[in-house]
Amino acid sequence: MAIFGRSALLLAFVAAAVGICLALGAHSRRSRSWQASAERAVYATFAFTTLAVGTLWAGLLGDHFELRNVADYSNRALPTRFKFSALWGSQAGSLLLWCWILSIFAALAVWLNRRRNRELMPIVVAILMGVAIFFTGVLSFVTSPFETLASTPADGTGLNPLLQNPYMVIHPPLLYLGYVGLSVPFAFAMAALVTRRVDTQWIVAVRRWTILSWLFLGSGILLGSRWAYEELGWGGYWAWDPVENAALMPWLVATAFLHSVMVQERRGMLKVWNMSLVTLTFSLSLFGTFLTRSGLLSSIHAFGQSTLGPYFLGLIIVVAGGAIGLIISRLSSLRSEHGLESFVSREGIFLFNNLLLVGLAAIVFFGTMYPVFTEATVNRKIAVGPSYFEQLAVPIGVALLILTGVGPLVAWRKASLAQLRRRFVAPLVVAVVGGALLILTPAWDHWVAGLVFTAGIFVVACVTGEFIRGTQTRHRLGGVSWPGALIQLVSRNRRRFGGYIVHLGVVLVFVALAGSKSFAKETDLALLPGESADAIGYTFVNECLPAGVTPPAGQPNPCPRVSNANERSVVLRLGVFKDGKRVVTLTPGRRIYVVSQQPSTEVGLSSTPARDYYAVLNEMIPGKAAKLSVFINPLVMWLWLSGLLIVFGGLVAAWPTRRATRLARAAEPSGTQVA
Amino acid sequence: MTLALGSGALGWVSVAALAALGLLGAVAVAWPLLASGDADELAGREEAPEHVRAREDLSRSLTALREIAFDHACGNLSDEDFSRLDTTERATAVRLMRQIDAFDAKTGEAA
Numbered sequence: 001m002a003i004f005g006r007s008a009l010l011l012a013f014v015a016a017a018v019g020i021c022l023a024l025g026a027h028s029r030r031s032r033s034w035q036a037s038a039e040r041a042v043y044a045t046f047a048f049t050t051l052a053v054g055t056l057w058a059g060l061l062g063d064h065f066e067l068r069n070v071a072d073y074s075n076r077a078l079p080t081r082f083k084f085s086a087l088w089g090s091q092a093g094s095l096l097l098w099c100w101i102l103s104i105f106a107a108l109a110v111w112l113n114r115r116r117n118r119e120l121m122p123i124v125v126a127i128l129m130g131v132a133i134f135f136t137g138v139l140s141f142v143t144s145p146f147e148t149l150a151s152t153p154a155d156g157t158g159l160n161p162l163l164q165n166p167y168m169v170i171h172p173p174l175l176y177l178g179y180v181g182l183s184v185p186f187a188f189a190m191a192a193l194v195t196r197r198v199d200t201q202w203i204v205a206v207r208r209w210t211i212l213s214w215l216f217l218g219s220g221i222l223l224g225s226r227w228a229y230e231e232l233g234w235g236g237y238w239a240w241d242p243v244e245n246a247a248l249m250p251w252l253v254a255t256a257f258l259h260s261v262m263v264q265e266r267r268g269m270l271k272v273w274n275m276s277l278v279t280l281t282f283s284l285s286l287f288g289t290f291l292t293r294s295g296l297l298s299s300i301h302a303f304g305q306s307t308l309g310p311y312f313l314g315l316i317i318v319v320a321g322g323a324i325g326l327i328i329s330r331l332s333s334l335r336s337e338h339g340l341e342s343f344v345s346r347e348g349i350f351l352f353n354n355l356l357l358v359g360l361a362a363i364v365f366f367g368t369m370y371p372v373f374t375e376a377t378v379n380r381k382i383a384v385g386p387s388y389f390e391q392l393a394v395p396i397g398v399a400l401l402i403l404t405g406v407g408p409l410v411a412w413r414k415a416s417l418a419q420l421r422r423r424f425v426a427p428l429v430v431a432v433v434g435g436a437l438l439i440l441t442p443a444w445d446h447w448v449a450g451l452v453f454t455a456g457i458f459v460v461a462c463v464t465g466e467f468i469r470g471t472q473t474r475h476r477l478g479g480v481s482w483p484g485a486l487i488q489l490v491s492r493n494r495r496r497f498g499g500y501i502v503h504l505g506v507v508l509v510f511v512a513l514a515g516s517k518s519f520a521k522e523t524d525l526a527l528l529p530g531e532s533a534d535a536i537g538y539t540f541v542n543e544c545l546p547a548g549v550t551p552p553a554g555q556p557n558p559c560p561r562v563s564n565a566n567e568r569s570v571v572l573r574l575g576v577f578k579d580g581k582r583v584v585t586l587t588p589g590r591r592i593y594v595v596s597q598q599p600s601t602e603v604g605l606s607s608t609p610a611r612d613y614y615a616v617l618n619e620m621i622p623g624k625a626a627k628l629s630v631f632i633n634p635l636v637m638w639l640w641l642s643g644l645l646i647v648f649g650g651l652v653a654a655w656p657t658r659r660a661t662r663l664a665r666a667a668e669p670s671g672t673q674v675a
Numbered sequence: 676m677t678l679a680l681g682s683g684a685l686g687w688v689s690v691a692a693l694a695a696l697g698l699l700g701a702v703a704v705a706w707p708l709l710a711s712g713d714a715d716e717l718a719g720r721e722e723a724p725e726h727v728r729a730r731e732d733l734s735r736s737l738t739a740l741r742e743i744a745f746d747h748a749c750g751n752l753s754d755e756d757f758s759r760l761d762t763t764e765r766a767t768a769v770r771l772m773r774q775i776d777a778f779d780a781k782t783g784e785a786a
Binding site: 037199 | 686689690693694696697700703704705706707708710711716717724727728731732735738739742745746748749750751752753755756760
């Protein structure tokens, strides 16, 4: 099995190397047959990487403990779904996943562009295969997922308990889909520079790739937060941890890129800026993998550290250095076709939004890397706390939220005062009235939260106003029913209205963040069975039976202890009461995994639209008071729901229109394929 | 799945199968090079950069005209603003169409 896996990876490496040579040959000779061969090498890279991944999965599912990766990250008692996800539990396995997704995307990019963008494709293939060579090379010659042990153990040591969570089955692949997906826009951008086709062709080619990669990355971040919330048991979902920040940075820059490409498409401006953003986005996605894998900074999310750092650093330098050199060499072709006529214009707002997003990414980068900088200068790692990030991120975030509403309503080129009045009076009135009504609630107890809620009302008023006016017009002009008019409105301009739906999701994110950060309450309790305590506005009751007391016949033990081959666990039943009425029953627990003897916290969680009730069992020894931490976290549910809305809006925006498909087909030159 | 593919004859059979796959892949990759005919030029656009730019500007202008009309119908633009923006954008679109026609005529003559 090890030989098979290693050979498959080696073949993938050779196929990628051959692909690069053929693609560069196709570019220099302008040869269709060379390009056809290069594209077949891409498919071969995909096939051999898939074989390698399949082999490792077979090893994990078949308990082949002669493989170090299986012995170290799995065991016989591990549930099948976690044996499946153990592939990305290890460093080599997660790099194999990266490489596999890259090979899938490269094959998909080649297939989707088999009849279009032909002059860009040789360089696109060369760049994607260049990245594939790096990963297959590292996996073949530096850290192999198919390393074998001198003697085969009877059982493995098992997967890290923190990774035995359903979110860990889906979170890393989503994150990697986002990271790797951003390599395709980068490859097209570089191809446009090399071929001097710096018009909007490459932007049209990568629009959907960018939106989908952005969605994958965003969903991965959100699911990672959900995992941290449920699994780490500290009461929160975001700690400004280096690995969290590593995923946030490319997402922020990709968000800026998604907006600035519209300026290039509509006004032929910001060409250098767009090239720089796409380079920065991909470099940051490599940096994210580097940060997770290098051991440079300690993180609650890093589960395998190694000496791969220098290799990744080398790749980042090659990618960023090469791209910067190419951009500089093409500066004359990248001149803007039009100037900025007014700052009060859509492009002006987008520029401001871009500066804020990139500025925020820079702040996150500086804060994340601060321990590295201090170690280099004062020989001591000094980390900045969450307060650094929050103090700087909050004002930028509020400004971005307001721009989310303002941007779509301001006209391109130059907005007149009359236009601004016409479009902003109603949303401003709604926001002022809404903000005033919030005085009736505790919202303004924290002025930042009050400001965010009011800004959220403003954005919702702006966006719903667009939907209402658009639907009314379609209804009037098209003579269709109201629902029909709404569907027609969205389907005829999916990108615009899909974007508006995403903006509504962004409002929910801000509302959830403001609510949960400003109004969270927490307390520590020590309760004997049957004992109660009043704290943070609630009464908490330990509803376990005292030691030696058995439950009445036919009734289950309220606090069962479980012991099986994989784990030993204990659960506490905590009744939460308000004004004498039961609000919710929580069942926090603790679990010890038998093989690794590692303890794990099982959060007791009940979510409602208004607040989450969240309890963590810190200690439960028979005969002693159980020690608990209890949190009341308002509005957290809306953070997870916002993800659904953003994904829906993103899919609407990325969905191809019939007109776009027709135009793409019309643009296909005939006879571009070699049989 | 319980077969130890890495040991014994079966392991080598699987590696031999992979070698055969590798060989097949090499043939598949090389085939277009071996079978290429006379028409081997990589397809691409032959338009001059200023021609491409004019087409893109026209596309932008037409999009802007559609958006202006829709915004006016929605009540987002006053009649006065609509008239001003629409007239300017139409003039731009007409100028670009003439420019593209001139390019096309020149390309036709050259061909």
